[in-house]
Amino acid sequence: MIIATWNVNSIRVRLPQVLDWLAQHKPDILCLQETKVIDSDFPQADFAAFGYQAALNGQKTYNGVAILSRTAASALQTELPMLDTEQRRLLAATINGTRVVNVYVPNGESVESDKYQFKLKWLRALRSYLAQELATHRQLVLLGDFNIAPEPRDVYDPKTWEGHVLFSEPERAALRGLAETGLVDVFRAFPQPDASYTWWDYRQGGFRRNHGLRIDHILVSAPLAAYCRRCIIDKEPRGLERPSDHAPVVATFD
């Protein structure tokens, strides 16, 4: 089984790249973030032609998440309990007996911003939702764009980034809090190249200079982690014409 996550920064713009990528990698499940379309505008027919069905939680212009899968997705959840927001950032589904929780965590803008407080609040709500889900699902994967780099080695210039949004201690503590519910960052379960990142700024040649951050993650419950054989960041699409600023992360299970 192959499960992947990719912040595509507009499914309209990235559709040809996503279809190519599906044909190349044939994942069982691909979770998307920042689709930026309402559900009726999501190109479902294009994915159906490639053998994928789509579960959707979209909105106009901003946010929007989707789960593409070869087999049916059931028990869809689109809201975080205890959090009242119009922002479409979560989609959970059960696929082949695995609970898949796809998230697009708020960016936070800056540590001084109200949006930063909302980010922390969103993460608290996610943690309590996750505890609930883990009580009923042994095989669970929480994946997506977390907008948090866990450790200095996940940041190209950790001294400059320390304390800034995406790499501040409260955010990192919140990310550890999610893991403490019993999840494993499967990327770090395997040897990885130094300076492995999933996001590079469009400006100032960020990708060319490998000025990036590792902020997209695949966190897996222990029973499922036991079956994980591989986890990689696929940098290839980031080098294409008109790329998303994020790269896909791909986990393979026996």
Place this chain on the structure above:
DNA sequence: ATGGCTTGAGTGTCAAGA
């Protein structure tokens, strides 16, 4: 140095991303 790209909205130029 608050800029540097990209997208979506809407047809001006700005918000939002990270």
